[in-house]
Amino acid sequence: MIMSRKWIQALVFLMILTTVLAGCGGGSTPKENTDNASSGKEQPAEKVKLSLWHNFTGEDLRAKAMRGIIEQFQNDHENIQLEIQAIPPDGYRQRLKTVAAANELPDVFIMHPGTIAKEFSSAGVIQPLDDLLNKHADWKDGYLPNSFDDFTFDGKIYSAPMSLSPTSILYYNKKILADNGLSVPTTWEELLHAVEVLNSKNIIPIALGNKAPWLAQSSILSSLADRVTGTEWFNKAVLQDGAKFTDPEFVEALSYMQELAMVGAFQEGFNAIDTTQMEQLYAQGKAAMMIEGGWAVTNLVASASEDILANTGVAILPSIPNGKGDPNTVSGAIGVGPAMSSKVEGAKKEAAEQLVLALAGPEAQKITLEANQLISFKAELDKSKVNPLFADLYELVNKVGRTPVYDARLTSQATEAVNNGLQELLLGAKPEDVAKKIQDAQEQGLKE
Template sequence: MKMKALAITACTVAMSLLIAACGQGGNTGNSGAAGGDTAGAATSKIKLSVWHNFSGDDLRAKAVRAQIDKFKAEHPEVELDAQAIPPDGYRQRLKTVAAADEMPDVFFTQSGTSIKEFYDGGLIQPITSLLDEHPEWKDNFIPGSLDSLSFDGEVYATPLSGSATSFLFYNKSLFEQYNVKVPTTWDELMTAVKTFNDNKITPISLGNKASWLAQSSIISSLADRVTGTDWFKKAVNQDGAKFTDPEFVQALTYFKQLADANAFQTGFNSLDNTQMEQYFIEGKAAMMIDGAWALTNMAASGTEEQLNQVDVTILPSVPGGKGDPNSMSGGSGGGLALSKHVEGDQLKAALELIYTVSGPDAMKAIAGSNSIVTYNVELDQSQVMPLFYKAYNLYKSVKLTPVYDAYLTSSATEAVNNGLQELSMGGNPEDIAKKIQDAQARELGK
């Protein structure tokens, strides 16, 4: 009897659970939309991931993150996994996930070679339809801005900023105090280096720990002064020019001259970009060769008194140079790219995220953070620091020449980066040039 009663009880409980389960099952399809149970609502959310390298405290990084936060607030139906990764390790992390075909849904990539590698690998999809949907946005980019982010007639990202990598910033007070002329020629630059060294002032602040900065900010512009842009493009394509040619060796020799003359502070290969800028803004160095990102960084960290001491110009000319001396390395900056795997509702959300972070309102906000953009915005002079306003006008008045890592293959870029560090510690220009040449030729199969 006890066994029979137990069996009946078990059966009754089982039937009750089955009925309850069936009753719940009838509502699961609407629970998310109708505000049902929490688990149902969570599973109905669109999951989206975005990676970027705007991780710092500078005003531009804050402006970009604010646009991502804006998207989050306006789209509660999207579960956004946003990762801000420090710039120094960002490209390597992207390469790692790219090798495994596990790209984030949306990710920031530099223009030129970087995005081309993702395109050549079949890892991204175009966003041309988004631009066509917003013609007022598409038509306000400065002509040519989208070229280095486009392939075969399709646009794969829009630039979040303009790339100007070789401004020569200088401390007006130090130049006046030691009666030094702001250099417009190489001889004047070397004279300035000697004078400041004689007076125990670091001539040029440099932070090359991540090794890209000397390449992007110094050699890209300095080498173009020597070789000219046409030569560089031929060398990139390994068609009629090589990095072992005398003119490029001469460009490396100029960089070595700076290092040999103690133009940079002790331990500069152990300092990062932020430390370099802080060293300069505090008046410990007379000059700094840096990109447009320095403007927003200095605006965030410098006092008004410190910023008032800083002025800006371009690198000096070199004797017998084939390049245009009224130029600087730069172009369109990077933008948000879209993984090939994104589709359906996730694709709609991803495109909306890209528009929020890259659209007209975002362009205005980024420009207002003392950042150069390749977009037509009404710049309110009262909302930006005077130094930025001067640099922005300087940027628009000069010819832009290639940034090396936007054109070279990855292995050749690494050879340049490592080679400049080696050169600054006594390396031989001819040896470095051969390593760069071999890396570029090898990766192109030539």
């Protein structure tokens, strides 16, 4: 009994001693944790805010898919708070140019390839993505050849393409053409004949929505002019090296463009409606054809009836008599991609890189393809997951060559001159006068 009491007392004393020692030594543990925190080991993710601008505002499958990716990113990254601005496509580029001029770009934003990307990189308002791409070799190496060309300047890559954009696809209603004894036009003469026949039946031959004046340039002139001048001439004219936009071949291309308007190929008021209204004219069966980029498929799938979709075919623009360009081509470029402001650094940059990867990485590429949008990333198309019209477009684009899109190569000044000049041209302005304005703008743009 005595031994038992002594044992209990010893045990109690030992417990008290252990508690005291633990209390004395407690100061060393937080110090060790503090050291770890300062060195970045096992440190909780820092809460950061990122501003994001995008132009995926529509109800088409692509826009919905991209918004879904952004929403999933927010759910998966509670430590990253996104401040999002969704801006309609027609006004998006101008908004970006305005904030870029003040060096107030959002942290991450969707950027177009070519001229605008080049201007932003030259101005130092965006930063390269080479380090991020090199960390993910399977992503970087998964792209088709030359996919980064229009985002690469001075040997540095400033964005990763999220899509591939043929800009000049002829969408046609098989039933309307067949009911009027017509087939899809493959020559200029056949196109003019179709316009004449359809007008006689009070059917809009080609729907056009050129309120935001980029469409006539990107979706019609880029392919049409290449049919006339050839790509080599255009490349020289861009550089002002042995060719000018006042050259006879380009004036001729503008004359072909004007002829479409003069023979009534487009509905009245085509400069007063936007691309959405244009697509509605076609989707409602009021127009036999429309000319727009590959992106229109996702819009048609979302808005057109099953009957219209089933009767829609895709083709390239007709050939031009004695043209210098390859008629088996379509104007196109890599699509938009995410870019980072040059001001983003530290923890915010790490978060921004995660967002860029989420928007354009391999998983996003697969989601984009299944949303009926072409991509420049190597991925197998599961036709069971896309609309048959998109499968037709996919097959068409893989059978033809690609020529430049004007606004991806021209200076901003010349692009504006082309866009505004085409609005005037289609209303009757002289082709020579429009060509002179474009030439002057390109000359001036290269000097700045």
